[in-house]
Amino acid sequence: MSQDKPLNQSLFEAPPMGEQERMIEAILFATAEPQSKKQIEDRLPHGCDVSEALVHLRKRYEGRGVHLVKVGDGWAFRTAGDLGFLMQKESTETRKLSRAAIETLAIIAYHQPVTRSEIEEIRGVSVSRGTIDLLLELEWIKLGRRRMTPGRPVTFIVTQEFLDHFGLETPRDLPGVKELRDAGLLDNRPPPGAVPGVLKSEDDGSGGEEPDDYEADDDDQDDMFG
Structure with missing residues (x-):
């Protein structure tokens, strides 16, 4: 008689921490925008500890050419600060702020x-x-x-x-x-x-001051850091 685990048993068990790190690593490399903890959790199997996996993953990338960084309430991989000069040829200055x-x-x-x-x-x-x-x-x-x-x-x-x-x-x-x-x-x-x-x-060429008629939705435009 086979001693293999039932096929559906894996659905009720969180993968090992190392595998959770790999999954999060894959998600963040595949997305250009920072991903929140909730967004990451929604993609992983039930029972994964995203917070702990992020801590381990962040530590693993310390001292590397790419770092795992927290941006607002999201997480993303970014080039190490001291290596930014390598990307200068790839960046283009499209607009200078007044x-x-x-x-x-x-x-x-x-x-x-x-x-x-x-x-x-x-x-x-x-x-x-x-x-x-x-x-x-x-x-x-x-x-x-x-x-x-x-x-x-x-x-x-x-x-x-x-x-x-x-x-x-x-x-x-x-x-x-x-x-x-x-x-x-x-x-x-x-x-x-x-x-x-x-x-x-201040003259910006727009023809002078206009009324302050911007619209904000109290339900959707919550203070980001309040």
């Missing part, structure tokens, strides 16, 4: 969730519709919850794509004030021509 876009993006990253009027108050300059639209088009920011204040203005927050592009796990990994000053990226001087208490319009 100073207005860079400042607006930085304010959203450090102060999220933040409204358009709050961005203007911090910058001391009105924010054009074109600047916000550009950042939305790049998928580096998205709409957050509406504020429960008169007019219910929308808020803006950074996206997982933003974190992935800049190699951050969460917004808390953004450089601090001292690091920015040491790198010469932080200047306490007001923008040229700024007058205290008066907003200066």
